[in-house]
Amino acid sequence: MKRKTFLKSSLLAATSAGALLSSCNADGNATQSTNAPNINTSKKYNWKMVTTWPPNFPVLGEAANLLAEWVKTMSNGRLNIKVYGGGELVPPLEAFGTVSDGTAEMGSGAAYYWVGKSPAAQFFAAVPFGMNAQQLTSWMLAGGGYDLWKEVYAKFNVVPFLGGNTGVQMGGWFNREINSVADLKGLKMRIPGIAGKVLEKAGGAAVLLPGGEIYTSLERGVIDACEWIGPYHDYKMGFHKIAKYYYTPGWHEPGTQLEFFANKAAYDALPKDLQEIVYTASLRCQAWMLAEFDMQNSLYLDKLEQEGKVQFKQFPKAVLNQLRTYTDEALQELVGADPLAKKVYDSFSNYVKRVSKWTNLTEKAFYNDLQV
């Protein structure tokens, strides 16, 4: 009898819920027809995207093209983004300023290129010994990182979007072995961001070069060493032809976050559904890029090994420990003079502690002991 009573009351409850839902639907529809934002589905928006990459550059430039394609499809052609490679409309490193002043509505790059505008930008691209792709994405989307990023870019009238991640990079190409920190003394290396400051603390010299100039600089001895990304891109750049040693791990870039960014006024002027489409496409890119990098890098790692000309090396633990100490010093110097950078640094470093406790117990244990 009890079961029968339960069934009867459940049925009644379901009926009432159904009635409620129906009335909600009716109300909802009525509300939509009167109060919904007035979306003009025939209005078309034409945006320009300036990028820091050469046109159609593998993965990074392809990501910009894909985002434009996805947005066009999802918006049924209402938002068209024309992608310009670096140098086609403006020089690569002017992309941010061009979007900030509204000359272009959108851009693609990496936040550490804009450290000169805001020291806090560094934390949204790569921090040496910081977080890997999975952890950084977690900080961004669940740990408050993305809101801080928006805060940092707001004064430039720019809205950031996640634009993919490279995963852990390789440590770079060398023609001398790095057996101790002393081997970094006098070393001229192409290496970006905070890592450049770290190299200088070790007695080396950081040289900033755009991607297109690295090969000839290394070949002619203008630099002694360089880093770029990983086997896929590095092979296409040809570094294996002119450097003996390929070092791991990429202590300086443990999971470099790429970005899209939009002019805030242009973004705010979009109907809400198009804003969501841009955001959603950026998240698709975040997933796509890491998948693409992991696959391509694994294929090109095999290729380099099979060709047998390059010696793979690992930085000694003592070298990495010293570089970590220098990194801490460089970070303190970076945030010391800038309260917003300090605010971001506090959030970032607290999240590193929080998330690494968890991932050490699980992800790290899996990599170390369970996976072949």
Ligand code: CA
């Ligand atoms: Ca790099």
